[in-house]
Amino acid sequence: MKNNLDNDISNNIDEFKKTAEDCDDIVIREFYAYMNKNVKMCIIYADNLADSQTVNNFIMTNLMLRSNRTYSGKDMLDDILMRALAVGEAREIYDYDALYDSVLIGDTVLMADGADFAVSVSTKDWPTRGVPSAESEVVVEGPKDAFNESVSTNTVLLRRRIRDMNFKIKRYAVGDKSSVSINIAYMKGIVRKSVLDRVTESIKNISVDFIPDSGFLAQIIEENKITPFPQVQLTERPDRAAWALLNGQVVVLVDNTPFAIILPVTINVFFQAAEDYYEKWGIVSLVRIIRYIAAFFAVSLPALYIAFTLYHPQLIPSSLALKIAATRQNIPFPTVIEVLIMELAFELLREAGIRLPAPVSSTIGIVGGIIIGQAAVEAGIVGPVIVILSALTGICTFVIPVNSFVSGIRLFKYVLIMFSAVLGLYGFVLGMIFLMAHLASLKSFGIPYLYPFCSASVNDYSDLKDSFFRAPLFMLNKRGIFSDPKARKRYGGKR
Amino acid sequence: MAERGDRMFAENERISVRQIQCIIMLNILSFGFFVFPSVFQGFSGLEIIISSAIGGLAGILLSKTVIYVCSGKAKSLGDVFDRYTGKKAGFILRLLFMLYLLLKGSAIVFIYSSTIKTNSLPKTPVTALITVALIISVYIATRGIETIGRISEIFIVLILAGILFVFVFAAKSGGFSNISPCGGIGVKDITIRGIKSLYFFQGMEILFILSMFSGDKSDIKKKDISRAFELVWLIMTFSAFLIFTKLKVIEEDFISVWPFIKVADSIEIPFAFIERQDFIIIALTTTFMVFGVALSIFASGVILSDITKKFGNTKLYSYFTLAGVITALIIKALFGLNVLWTMETFIGVFCFIALPLILAGFKKRKEARSEK
Structure with a gap:
């Protein structure tokens, strides 16, 4: 299959038509230049991907009505490129691959008989949304704009x-x-x-x-x-x-x-929300600590409950232990199954809520959380403590700002449940060590995942100022570990 | 500093001096947590003087070797052995050292698992505990030195906080005897044999291995090395102090003079929190067990890779050494050997062979230098 464009425009058009067979949205317009009726020309573009106004007003009009050049072939196309096309971006292309790519991204391709190349003119006008508001990273104070698909x-x-x-x-x-x-x-x-x-x-x-x-x-x-x-x-x-x-x-x-x-x-980034830098350091520091605690609870609360109640009830304060025992008296399932039932129910509710439209998903929340939860407790299928625990675990996952990190935590929660179910608190600690070792072994493009909680000395511990706490802005005068070591100074100095 | 860190991140298998310090600390604690109390009780009179002397001598020799490796004059542990003792003796030393580490790993996982079973999980078979602990340990070991360094840096903070809590609450609840996990299996049963200076090796041996992975050789400064040594010696001195003054005396003095204990004593802690120190003990026990075994497996993997001349490819060799640990445990199960006893006796044999060889090496080099 040949790839380079030919001198003969008819061959080029035929080849293109062959490839673009059944592509009815591709427009191939053949015409003659205004002052040189012997030179056949052609434009190719994708309907609706290219801006028809640009094509008509700045390409076709100039070539068919205003151009008075008498060149032909290669010289003609060169001249058109330099003088006649009133469009900002245009480039020469020499092969079919580039031709197809240009047409498919919304550019208009101009060919002339006698030229072994074509001109790709930027006429992109894809249907896009305007600049939307942020939906998954909402802030109270701060910019509201978000990226779109373009x-x-x-x-x-x-x-x-x-x-x-x-x-x-x-x-x-x-x-x-x-x-x-x-x-x-x-x-x-x-x-x-x-x-x-x-x-x-x-x-x-x-x-x-x-x-x-x-x-x-x-x-x-x-x-x-x-x-x-x-x-x-x-x-x-x-x-x-x-x-x-x-x-x-x-x-x-x-x-x-x-x-x-x-x-x-690094892991630290997943606990930082956008507005952390738009608010005062005190409240942000408090929220940061809460996020870390929430992450710990999100991964460990069900596992700890299993370990304490099954293997180490003596570690629970007596009054609390008695209350838990009383609520579990008529429950037909073992603790592990009870926890798994509630956790899976929560996962189902979460999944159902995400896929449905907002008004319906709130109904799902009410039905699932209040009605089914209450009914399950009253029917004696699960204990009220487990319902509270599952709800708390779920809420903790929502506190962490980055959803992709939450997915990891949600998954690891079940690993810890398994460890605790088999070996109690020892299993729980073993599971936590496994989790930490796994995180410590990760690197993101050469940077340790657990930084700055390890290896912080590399940047003189300055990254710790923006981790569990967020120091006042004037103290964050050094760029983080991601930056070039020679460009660490953020304020008041040369880069 | 930043540039050094950059190289540390860019290159694999490199860790900082701080991370080395943390690993040493973990290694000492992992073994000392169980064995030290028994060592203290096993020591008496003349033994302390002899063991301290031998341990001190061994420590000096090892520290000299570590500085030698750190300063970039030697490529690996095997290189050091070869230079000082010749190739054949070097090979034997490496092999002995590796076997010692395997035995140590077996001893740690067995003692800890037995204690956990006796104290908390009487219905769980000890093999289940050992298996899970070994899986996690070998996972850590196979992640490489970087992961071990990073995780040690984090865990050492948690562990020290945990130990502080244990001490405070133990003091409040009436004495250190309650917090010694050895109490559960009867310390008298753990026979202290071989060279009693065993504990002096803790830290040194790992420092020995780790020094080969520390940063860029040209960046290693004498100050950094001495910082690592200071830490090791600090712990050793503290241990010796405990031995000489007897644990009970320390306990009484500790409670009476340490202001933090007094403060803790005067505060009513809610939720009967003193009882919850068990949770910290469980966490510490498990952490020490896993790290102790992981470090032993990793270190023996390093030596094995050195023996096979593929230094640095520790992931594969860590799996091999896991097999070694399991074999040691099977032998223990089959013949009913006391792993701790075996290991300590082995250390004695090791020192008996290694010390004269290294001393002879030093003498030989000194003579060669004076001839020049």
């Missing part, structure tokens, strides 16, 4: 925030069957070069049919592909992405998805 819009949202020529964006097309535009954004001079190289390399080496979403891409580029814990962060907030860029992280924007990928990350 990579161009998302780039603009970042550019609007970072007005610095050191803010760089590299474009790559990834996908064997359908190429998707992927933009790698970073701050030159702040980004860690080793991380940038690693990210660029891993994106260049991707070989898949199609990248449908940033979550899909994240799974491909993550180093440890088995772990349930995320090694990149997804965000829909441009302010958060801009903050990450200025901290030396790399932001990857994927076309057709409203979530940007931020990398590298």
Whole structure:
């Protein structure tokens, strides 16, 4: 199969028509130039992907009505490119692959008889949403805008925030069957070069049919592909992405998805919400501590309950132990089964709530949480303590700001339940050690996952100021571990 | 500092001096938590003087070797052995050292698991406890030195906090005798044999292994090494202090002079929290067991990889050494050997062989230098 464009426009059109057979949305318009009736020309574009007004007013009108050039073939196309096309972005293309790509991304391709190349004119006008409001990372105080599905819009949202020529964006097309535009954004001079190289390399080496979403891409580029814990962060907030860029992280924007990928990350990042930097340090510090405690409870509460009640009841204060025993008197299931029933019921409610429209999902919450819960307790199937415990565990998962990290916690909760059911508190501690060892073994593009709770000395312990607590802003005068060691000073100094 | 950290992150199999300190601490605690109280009770009079002298000598020799490795003059542990003792003797030493570590891992997992079974899980078979502990330990060991370093850094903080709580609540509830987990299995049954200076090796041996993974060799400063040594010697001195002054005397003085205990004594802690110290003991016991075994498996894996001339590929060798630990446990089950006794006797034999060899090596090198 030939790939390079031919001098004869008829051959090029025939070849294209053959490939684009049954693609009725592709427009192929053949015509003659106004002043040179012997030269056949042709434009090709995808209906609705290309802006018809641009095509009509700035390409067709100029070529058919206003152009008075008398060149032909290659010279003619060169002249048109330089003088006649009143469109900002245009480039020469020489092969069919580039031709197909141009048409399919909404550009208009112009061909002329006698020229062995074509001109791709930028006429993209995809149907997109406007700039939406953030839905999964809502803030009380702070910007409300969010990324949408257009990579161009998302780039603009970042550019609007970072007005610095050191803010760089590299474009790559990834996908064997359908190429998707992927933009790698970073701050030159702040980004860690080793991380940038690693990210660029891993994106260049991707070989898949199609990248449908940033979550899909994240799974491909993550180093440890088995772990349930995320090694990149997804965000829909441009302010958060801009903050990450200025901290030396790399932001990857994927076309057709409203979530940007931020990398590298550490576990600490998953406990930081966007508005943590818009509010006073005192309240943010309190909330941060609550998030960490919530994460511990989310992963361990059911397991601890099993361990204490089954193996070590002597460790429960007597009055509490008696109350628990009283509520469990007529329960037909063993404690482990009882816990699993409630946990699975909660997972079902959560899953049902997510998929349904908002008004219906609130009904599901009421039906599941109040009516079924109450009925199950009254029927003696489960004890009230378990209902409280499951609800508390569920609420704790909602406190953690990043959903992908919560998924890891939810999964590991069942591992700990299993350990506790078999070996009591010893099993629980063994499970926790296993969890910590697993997290300690993870790295996100070379940065230890548990940083700054380990290896903090590398950046003189300054990253601890933005971990369990968030120090006042004037004290956060040093960039984090993600940045180049030579660009650590954030305030009052040269980069 | 930052640049050094960068290299540490960029290269695999590298850890910081601080992480080395934490690992040493964990290693000492993991073995000492159970064995030290029994050592204290087993010591008497002349034994202390002899063991301290031998332990001190061994410590000096080992510390010299560690500095030698840290300063980048030697590539690995095997390199040190070879240079000082010759290739054949070096091979034997490495093999003995590896066997000692395997025995130590077996001893730790067996003693801890037996105690856990006796004290808390009487219906659970000890093999189940050992199996789960070994699986977690080998998981940690196979993650590599970086993971061990990071996790030690985090756990040491939790452990020290836990120990502090235990001491405070134990003092409040009436004495240290209540908190010694050895009480559960009867310390008199644990026979202290071999070289009584065994505990001096704790920390040193791991420091010996870890020094090969520390940062960039050119970055290792004398100050960093001395910091690591200070820590080890501090713990040793504290242990010796406990031995010489007898535990009971310490206990009384401790309670009367330590202000924190007095404060704790005067506060009414809700929820009968004193009873909850059991939870901390359980957490400490399990943590020490897992880390003790993981470190032994990792260290013996390092030596095994050194013997087979593929230094650094410890993941695979850690699995092999796990097999070694299991074999030791099977032998123990079949022949009813006391693993602790076996290990301590082995240490005695090891010192008996190793010390003269190393001393001879030093002498030989000194002579060679003076000739130059």
